[in-house]
Amino acid sequence: MTDVILKTEKLRFFYRTGDGLEAAPALDELDLEIERGSFTAILGRNGSGKSTLAKHFNATLLPEGGSVYAYGMDTRDEKLALEIRRRIGLVFQNPDNQIVSNVVEEDVAFAPENLGFPPEEIRSRVDEALSMVGMYEFREHAPHLLSGGQKQRIAIAGVLAMRPECVVFDEPTAMLDPKGRDEVVQIMHDLKEFYHTTVVLITHHMEETVDADRVVVLDRGRVALDGPPREVFPQVERLRALGLSSPVTTELLYELNRRGFRLPLTELSEEGCAEAIYRALNA
């Protein structure tokens, strides 16, 4: 019995230019369901509609046609917007655009404060959120002196202070160095594993998605591929045609098969890939 918490029905959206509606829709009658507790990666080339879709999940954008339901609530209903946004958090690409305060713990407290929670409640939520992202020792630091990865973790803590059941990450690692990227990817997996948060990750970096439950590939506002990583990434030619690539492991196995090997394209991890190659050479 599947428990769908996010649902789009024939979702249509256009960005408007100065002279009216844009010619091609950003989202074109898109149908998608996200299950509770899952880790879904949404991929697609620039312009495929992924960020636009992400913003519909918590009513940051509203549909031009079709509908979006978050926990059964229609996102078009203004009265429900606050509740929807409490349950579904959204983390953006640029940490600097999400931090408003000079002190880490004050920044994380921003949302609960604005909602008028009692001070003890705010304190415990802030401490909890900072612990979840491993930044509790930095609670009295100045955010602008932190590294990109650390800042992004503060931004995530700010979202977690609302105790959302679902967090949508829109290219959260785009501006981070490898270490920062690893930190954020780890947090996303911890959220799902330990806190049973539903995670939706929008990204270009294929390697971040190999451990996702499901990969959805968008193309021109529609779903082009949808399935577990082991089923989607082996479709190397199809992904190239969609302006993407497969993880390096898959690409290597694919190229070896073109050179006469018979290797399974479902080995996505580096260890699994190396072992499969080793076995084939020693057969």
Added chain:
Amino acid sequence: MAPIIRTEKLTHLFGAGTPFERAAVTEVDFAAEKGEFIGVMGHTGSGKSTFIQHLNGILKPTSGRVLLDGEDINATKASVRKARFRVGLVFQYPEYQLFEETVEKDIAFGPKNMGLSDEEVRERVREAAAFVELPEGVFQKSPFELSGGQKRRTAIAGVIAMKPEVLILDEPTAGLDPVGRKTLLRHIRAYRDKTNAAVIMVSHSMDELAECASRIVVLNGGRLVLDGDARSVFARGEELKGLGLDVPHITRIALMLRGMGLPLDASVRSVQEAADAIAALKGGGRGA
């Protein structure tokens, strides 16, 4: 061959003499020759951006020198100004630098400031746009009407239009999708191939640097800690990890296979190279 650009014990202190004094760059000796494609790596805060801003005179050294063709670029106002045209710097997310009414005017800004004739400026704009595959159809549009990718290409064209002999790019592919990344890197390589400019590219993408750079320079805590040809630098996986960096994914896999006992060259720089090297092992069996 003498390097086109060089730094001698380059040091930069922020807030020098105040309680907040911080050494961002410390005694960096660096040299680039014409035609070289150099990758600059370093963790966030390692001083990469501060360092490269010295190369075209945006920042002045607290001590040490920057030499272009053997001459100190900070010697006179005129020499700094000249350096700005000969050393082109493309910042991260360059589309934020666009400001003119039309794409053509924005790209023309640099060449105009160089005192070129109208006809020469027009020619420079056309050439630069062609380099980044920006169609002439957008010339009269406002830069702000363009797509993100086109905006980025417009900003880069604006720098290339000055025909710099040293082209520096700070994470040029940040935020681009795989197709966008591939295309942009192709354009950068084409510029170097055509003009023999020295290209210096700051990047966090080990995979990109493995593909493009012949030489890698690593900054850590404001100091230059590694400087060598790309193959040998990437083969030093443990050291790079200790510096908060990583090796290209393909190198990691190659190192794993070596660890399993396969006589594989771990300095492979692309999937194609790795596949060829592994396939060669199949033919003659182990030890061949």
